[in-house]
Amino acid sequence: MVRFKGLRAGAVALALALPLPLAHAGAVERVERGNIVTEGVPEVDKALAEKLRAYLNARSASAVDWTADGKGVFVSTRFGETTQLHLVTQPLGARTQLTFLEEPITGAASSPADPNLVVYSWDVGGNEQWQFFALDLKTGQSRLLTDGKSRNDDMLFSNKGDRLAFSSTRRDGTNTDVYVASLAEVATAKPLMAETGSRNPAAWSPDDSKLLVGEFISINKSYLDVVDVATGQRTRLKPGLDKVALTGVGFSPDGKGVFLLSDEEGEHKRLGLHDPASNRTRWISGDLGWDVEAATLTRDSRTLAYWANEGGYSRLYLLDGVSLQPLPAPELPKGVITGAAFSPDGRRLAVSVSQPTAPSDVWVYDLDSRSLTQWTKSEVGGLNTANFAPAQLVEYPTFDKAGGKARTIPAFLYKPQGAKGKLPVIVFMHGGPEGQWRPSFSPTVQFWANELGVAVVMPNVRGSEGYGKTFLTLDNGFKREDSVRDIGALLDWIGRQPDLDGTRVAVTGGSYGGYMTLATMTHYNDRLAGGASSVGISNFITFLESTAPYRRDLRRPEYGDERDPKMREFLQKISPLTNASKITKPMLILQGLNDPRVPAGESEQIVAAIRKNGGEAWYVLAKDEGHGFKKKSNQFYGSMAQALFFRKVLGLPSGS
Numbered sequence: 001m002v003r004f005k006g007l008r009a010g011a012v013a014l015a016l017a018l019p020l021p022l023a024h025a026g027a028v029e030r031v032e033r034g035n036i037v038t039e040g041v042p043e044v045d046k047a048l049a050e051k052l053r054a055y056l057n058a059r060s061a062s063a064v065d066w067t068a069d070g071k072g073v074f075v076s077t078r079f080g081e082t083t084q085l086h087l088v089t090q091p092l093g094a095r096t097q098l099t100f101l102e103e104p105i106t107g108a109a110s111s112p113a114d115p116n117l118v119v120y121s122w123d124v125g126g127n128e129q130w131q132f133f134a135l136d137l138k139t140g141q142s143r144l145l146t147d148g149k150s151r152n153d154d155m156l157f158s159n160k161g162d163r164l165a166f167s168s169t170r171r172d173g174t175n176t177d178v179y180v181a182s183l184a185e186v187a188t189a190k191p192l193m194a195e196t197g198s199r200n201p202a203a204w205s206p207d208d209s210k211l212l213v214g215e216f217i218s219i220n221k222s223y224l225d226v227v228d229v230a231t232g233q234r235t236r237l238k239p240g241l242d243k244v245a246l247t248g249v250g251f252s253p254d255g256k257g258v259f260l261l262s263d264e265e266g267e268h269k270r271l272g273l274h275d276p277a278s279n280r281t282r283w284i285s286g287d288l289g290w291d292v293e294a295a296t297l298t299r300d301s302r303t304l305a306y307w308a309n310e311g312g313y314s315r316l317y318l319l320d321g322v323s324l325q326p327l328p329a330p331e332l333p334k335g336v337i338t339g340a341a342f343s344p345d346g347r348r349l350a351v352s353v354s355q356p357t358a359p360s361d362v363w364v365y366d367l368d369s370r371s372l373t374q375w376t377k378s379e380v381g382g383l384n385t386a387n388f389a390p391a392q393l394v395e396y397p398t399f400d401k402a403g404g405k406a407r408t409i410p411a412f413l414y415k416p417q418g419a420k421g422k423l424p425v426i427v428f429m430h431g432g433p434e435g436q437w438r439p440s441f442s443p444t445v446q447f448w449a450n451e452l453g454v455a456v457v458m459p460n461v462r463g464s465e466g467y468g469k470t471f472l473t474l475d476n477g478f479k480r481e482d483s484v485r486d487i488g489a490l491l492d493w494i495g496r497q498p499d500l501d502g503t504r505v506a507v508t509g510g511s512y513g514g515y516m517t518l519a520t521m522t523h524y525n526d527r528l529a530g531g532a533s534s535v536g537i538s539n540f541i542t543f544l545e546s547t548a549p550y551r552r553d554l555r556r557p558e559y560g561d562e563r564d565p566k567m568r569e570f571l572q573k574i575s576p577l578t579n580a581s582k583i584t585k586p587m588l589i590l591q592g593l594n595d596p597r598v599p600a601g602e603s604e605q606i607v608a609a610i611r612k613n614g615g616e617a618w619y620v621l622a623k624d625e626g627h628g629f630k631k632k633s634n635q636f637y638g639s640m641a642q643a644l645f646f647r648k649v650l651g652l653p654s655g656s
Contacts, residue, residue: 028611028619036637039607039619041588042644045654051451052639054381055443056632060359061088061095061376062339063350064108068115068161070343073350073375074098074108075362081632085120085135088362091373098135099142104630106130107153112299112344113161119145119183121155125594126626128548132166134183145186151176151550154200158208159299165192165201165211174549176200178213180229192232193225198554202248205255206301212248212258218557219434220469224248224260226276235276238264245269245469249304250297253321259304261292267468271295271306273324284324285317291466294337297321298346303367305329305349307337309466311393312412312438316340316351318367330365330372333358336440350375354440356391356414380443389414389449389456391439396493398462398486409486410467411459412437415499416449423455424504424529424650425494427487429520430458431511433558434472436465444639452643452652455500461486461516477560477567481574484519491527502527504650508642510534510590510628511598518576518606521583530649532588532642535598535627538606539578540571548596580609586616588645590638592625618645 028039064074064085072089079097082104086095099105103122107130111117116137121130130152132145146152150170157164165180171191176198181189193199193213202212202224209230215223224246225234238246241264249259252273261269262281271285271292285292288308295306304319314337318327335355342349347367354360359378365371392415395408415423426448430437437458445456460466461483463475475483487507495502506529509517514536521531537543544552544562560567572578587610591603600621610617620641622634629638646652 033637034633035622035624036634037619037621037623038637038641040616041618041620041641044640045644048451048643048647049636049640052447052636052643054383055447055451056635056639057379057381058359058383058441058443059378060354060441061086061362061378062352062360063341063362064339065110065118065341066343066350068110068112068344070345070348073341073362073364074110074118075376076105076108077376077378078104078632082630085118088375091364091375092377093375095376098137098140107155109155109157109164111161112157112159119155119157119164121152123626125624126592126628126630127594128596128626132164132186145183146170147187156201156204158204159206160208163208165204167198167200169550176550178211178227180211192227192229193234198550203250203297205251206253207255210251210255212251214246214248216554218554219465220245220473221557222246224258226258237274237276238262238279238281249295249306250301253301259295259297259301259321261295263291263469267470269293282324284319293466294340296340296342298342299344300346303327303342303346305340305342305351307340309436309438311410312336312436312460312466314353318349327367328370330363330370332363332372334439336438338440356412356439356441357385357388357446359441359443387417387450388446389416393439396459396490398489400482407462409459409461409489411457411490412439414445414449414456414458416453416455419453419455419499421499422501423453423499424501424652425455425457425506426646426650427490427494427505427507427520428456428458429487429507429509429513429516430460430464431509431513432465433463433475433483433512433515434465435512436460444642447639447643448646452646452650454646454650454652457490457494459486459490476558478570480559480571481519481523484516484523487516487520488524491524504529506530506532506646506649508532508534509536512537514598515576518583519574521585521587522576522579523582525582525585528585529651530586530588530645531583532590532645533603533606534590534638535592535595536589536602536606537576537598538602538609539575541568541575542577542605543598543602544571546599546601551597577606577609580606580615581613583610583613583615586618586645586649588618588620588641590620590629590641591622592627592629593621593623594626597627 061075061077085099108120118135133142135142152168154167177191211227213225224237227234244264247261258274263269269291272281272283274281290310293309302321307314307316318329338352340351349365362375392413397406514533517531517533607617629635
């Protein structure tokens, strides 16, 4: 399945209080427009809004799955308010819309047994309590498969198509278990494995008797088991290994071996074929110097596609699953692979590719003719993509050393074409915290560069994926603020660039990037014009105690366990809320009310603290969103608030 990749007391009180003014709001006017609530945000600029809407009208297409007969590709794309499921049956053919919901479709899988059956998932208001629905393509009718309450994910049809493997929190709301059931029993099935932790199905064996199951501990630590579907008996792969990231790909054609990704042999993840009987692994990809980020198999496991993350860009490889010899692979457009799926007969591969200056689209590679054909071409609101800002990979030195030399931090720089003079700068920080900025299409970044006339710098500070497992752990626990120091070094670098204005810099980011925005403001307030944080962590203690129960133990290995007194003291000390008095420059805070990851209370308390200290805080709350704004109308108000904010704090002309 392709994903497009409990509120705490304060947030509940907020929900109950709407639409009354917030207790901390003081004289700040509260304005409601449907599901959008704003405080301190100026009125919409009509001229700027017209430009913004063109970028928000950009649509993309991502391959979800093939039809059972191999004649069409299911894609996720958006014509209206939200992303829905569509069908494309020929190159550059019409996208036939199949679902028509107010909420976005988050994943889908086509039944191998029934060409008229598709299972898809969606949640309500961004609460991430995903439910499965079975769609009958003949009648257009859907029926609910899951219990309507729990969080369900990772749907995976058996090869025969008679059963569905999936993960769910239904047992206790805290642990994520693996289930196997016929469609009629999805809502009532008992877990195949009911243990503490978070598990997900990765692949069925060729005869559907076994299931490859992953157990996620942290970004640097995960396990794999082969589970007998009939008995629940499991066999741990690579027993004894610790602090190794294992990802399951699938079984070998004879069902005896397991294709997997692992970083046990060095800094980067490699593709290997593991023999459970001998506990030996044959490494197939070798040392590419970069991570093999993902892989997919044909239904008979005789052909395998995998792609590496080479400095942010994706490179596709093909492999014979029997001889393990490389096969000819296509030269895809230079960008980022966002998903891939083989046709039922294994002779064609649908690949989604997003480029820095073009949205994600679907390409189909024919393995027999070795031809690559574009199947979708996404529009960008009538704009000419040739005028968009290209991605430039840069590196800057930071405060410490690696291998005896100054450590460098990679970043992607976007500048408007033909710009002259020193450009004001927006530093855009990713989430995760184990995320990574990739050179993929962002209508937001293009809007900022082309319409606001700014440079956008997107750094991959320590802790980011894609640069080796050592780099990935450099911000863990007590080293948390070293990543913030990387931003201080970036400000130094910006100040040395002849075409960037180091006196006009704003910071922004979402989720963990929201925390980084707040933390950067507490450390470098005097060097910044302002900051815009979206669904950001403001206090690690309240965050870890209020994030959804199924997430807490997954976050503690990264941030630290707040139940440990020394760690609790440290987390409290470095939290932006503790240091809010250091923020004197304007701030913009955006939040989804239903966010299960970073509950709304995190934004509420930082807004209150900034205002209590006499600071300026704009606030945008979406009552029908969760972790980020997914709906087009909400994206408009959030993006407009950002544009108006940057225009003010960076001193941009009103025409921008």
